[in-house]
Structure formats: structure tokens, C-alpha cells
Amino acid sequence: MKPGIIAVLLVLIPGATATDFLPMTPVGAECVPVSVSVTGRDKALVDDAEAQLIDDIDFSGLLETAEEGYAHVEASVYSDDRGILLRAGVTCAGEMLMVKEYSGSSIYPLVHALADDLVYQITGEQGIASTRIAYIVRDSGTYHLAVKSLDPRPPFYILSDDDVITTPAWSPDGDRIAFTAFRSDNGDLYLYSLSDGTASKILSRGGLNTSPAWSPDGGSIALTLSENGNSDIYLLDVDSGDLQRLTARNSIETSASFSPTGNQIVFTSDRLGYPQLYVMDSGGGGADRATFSHGYCDSPSWSPSGDRIAYTAMVGSDFHIFVMNADGSDIRQVTFEGTLNEDPVWSPTGRHLAFSSDRDGARAIYILELNRLTVRKLTEGVESYCATWSPLRERD
């Protein structure tokens, strides 16, 4: 750990004192250096491919581009009216690691697939370059459920409405996105199906049906209902429609997130008069308080490996993203810019976070890689917030 980096980070935090929280320090684990060479007849295509490959490698948190790498990628791009072909040969310390071809109609998914294969072949871990992020766009009074890939292609608007669409949640099998929409004059719960494009209302209790959170097996959704006059967390069985009430207090209980085992749920409650995080068994029952260090904690998200929880907390008058161990220890601040950083979600491998931030003006989605603490802005232009991360793409 280089002292210089810590000093720089401390300087950036306004008014940092010994009692303030330690910033998340870069893990600083060694990234495997990879050199890249891309050739082809279409120069524009070659430039796009090379730029994206370098991007995907450098954001992986596991590999990094270098002039002379431990591994070398030699790629060539061909295009004709049938589509684009990306050919790549990878050597590692002189040994042939893989030779592969990818074909499709756009260069970006091909490069993402190559980058993910690189990560897997070199480190044995799954890469996230092929994943996507769904989120909400608000544009002059129209709401959209948008999906964006991790490259310069513009977002795809799945659904649009003049009334509020909010709190999307991607299912663990990648096939559905749950969300709340107010188009029928109530905050109702909907499911969008990626396989047939339908958006169907699945729950319409009086009041709120919001903040859906999928159980890891995809069979249940924990969500917030307010039909009894007060927000509580319920468990919805997706197939049968059965509802089980998990909390029954006069305070606000909301913002549930499952542990990756499915056995526990972390959620926000203001039973003390101010919002804090609590953990309960996913069958309901007693809840243990999990946060003790900030006056306002909300929107928890449990990491895929089960060891950490990300959340938003108020620092001074601003909101920042924090990461702590699931037992509440080792609290680290992760964002330092802007006044409203909220709704953190983990990538499927737990090496990245997506969140919304107002650091650049209107809210936008940012993605953060936790090894080097690199932050990238994902969305441009219109107000974008409430991110949910897709699972890993299925590959044959």
C-alpha cells in the first residue's frame, strides 16, 4: 500500500478528521498485463474494436493493458454484408492460450466476448464486459426503462410512459426485470419479460408495491407494500402470487436486498426515528441492527459473494456510497464527489458497483471498479438513476 495514495485521498475529503470514515482504499492487487494488437482493413472498425478492448481490459480489475504484456492478444477484424468477424489469438508467456473467432452484427458484443474470454482464460474468473445495466431515464416528464451495455452504443428504451416508472430489478436468470409503474394511478408491480417483450402487472395492492428484490433462486420477490397504512416488507411468490408479510411495525420498513444464500434480507427501517440498516431472516421475524455509525443509512445491496453490503449514508449534508462487511465492520466510503450518490448495486462478480450520482449536474449512472477504484460515467445527457445490473450473459 503506497502512502502517497492514502495522503491524496485524505486531501480530497473535505474536512477529513481522524473520526471520519476511512476511504475505500484501492485493493491494489496486481493486474495481469496484457498487450493488444488489432488489425483489419476498415480503419474505423479497427479503432473502435481496439479502443473497446483496451477499455474492457482496463476496467476488469484483473487485467490491464501494457506495451509488453504477460499475455498478448493478436486480433483482426473483417466485415462484409453478412456481418463482422473478429478473430483473436492469445498467447501467454509464449504459449498459445486460445484461438477464437466471434461473429455478429456489431463489433461491441464481439469485443466484450473476447475480453470476458481473456479474463477467464488468464485468471479463471468471470468477466463482466458482456453484462448490461438497466435503469430509469426521466426526460421532460416522460419515464423510460432503459438498458445500456458497457460501451458507446446508446441505451435501448424498453418501456416508456408519461407516469412514473421506478425501482427496476433484474432477475437472477436474466429473463425478467421487475419494476414499479404508476400508470394505473397506483404504484403497481410489473414484470417485463426479455423473451417476449411483454410488461405485465403482477401485483396491485393499495398504495405502494415498490423496491422489488429477487431471491437468488428467482422464485420470490421481496418488496415494500404500504396497504396497511405503513410501509412494510412482504415476500411475493412469483408463481403462485402468495404474499407473506415479513415486517409488521409502525415504522417504515423498505429497500430489501437478499443475501446470496437467500437466507437473509438486509433492509432499511426508521424504527429508531431515523433510517438504519437491519438484517433479518428471509422468513421474517426479529431483525438485528447492522449500522451504527451514520445518522441516515438506506438502499442496501448485498454483494454476490455474501461478504459485503453496499449502501448510501448521509455525510454532512451529502449522500455517499459506503461498503462494509456483512457483519457491519470495516466501513469504507467509496464516493467523494457530488452531493447525492445513491442506489448502489453490485456487478454479478462483486468486483464493481453501479450507482447514481449528481456530481456532473443531472443524475447519471456511474460504474466503479473496486480494485483500482476507477469510476466511469455510463450515461450521458438525460437524467438517469436507479440502476440494476444484469447477471452474467449465458454463453454456449
Add this chain to the structure above:
Amino acid sequence: MLAMCAAVLVAMFTVTSAGCRPDEPLPDSDSTEVIPGDDSLLVGVWQPDTMATYMEELAVHQEQLRDVFFEYDSNELDSEAMDALMFDANYIMSHSGFRVLLEGHCDERGTIDYNLALGERRAQAVYDYLVGYGISASRLETVSYGKERPFSYGSDEAAWAQNRRVHFRVLPGN
């Protein structure tokens, strides 16, 4: 080491690109992975509001189903009870998309405990009949309220007779 690296690379690249010129159509390779572009996403179509319709349907089922009444301190199904029960069984068999909670109730006479048990026996009697009729057990649930949730508050036979029943409560689901 670097020279060997380079040599291997050149050799590999020559092999893979042998016989292919970039400006000619490329042969298909069975080692090629086809990656779908993200035009695999479908524009969402809002489905008609079936929720309100479903709730209305459930209300209709609730209207139709008849409660089954019992004699004092009994869980036997007399002929009137059987009429209602046969109608209900037929209705439940021929309409799908809902489940039924069979609530056993009792009049106020007798102890709380005894009546909880009696209510249970009444609900069970109806349950057994319906399952025997051919209705799937997964569509049925039983509960006993004993004398705790009367339909009629009174201390005469008219009120008591109202309360000695199994009430059919319609639930959403299959």
C-alpha cells in the same frame, strides 16, 4: 523469449489467416462463436390491465360459493349441507384460477378451546368431501376460527345457526 513469442505469434497468425483474404467472403468456421447484438432486446408492450379483471372474477366466485351449515355440536353434513356442498364442489371443479380457504366456525356456546377443535372438524369434513369429489388438494386450505369470528352477534338460535358453518373464502392463485 520475446523473439520466440513473436515467432509463435507469426506462425499462429499465418495458420489462422491462411487462405483468407480480408476482402473476400470468409468461410464459415465451426469454431466461430456467434454473439447476438443487442438488438436482441424487445421493445416492451404494456399488457392490458388484467389485474382489475382478475379481482372482479375473484369477487364473482366469492358471490357464487355457498357456505355450509351445521347442527349444534356437530360436524355432520345433513341433506341441506350436502346440497350446498355439491353445488360448491361442482363450481370449484369447473372454474379455475382461484383457491379456497375453508373456514370452520361455531356458535358462542361452549368453551373457546372446544370450539376451535369443532371448527377444525367442520372444515376438515368439507375438505375431505371436496378432495373426494376430485378437487386438487393444492387448491384448498383449512382454518378454524372456533367461535372467535362470528358472522352474527346475538344470543339466540337465529344468530347461532348463522355461525355454525364452514365459510368458503376465495383466494388468488392456482
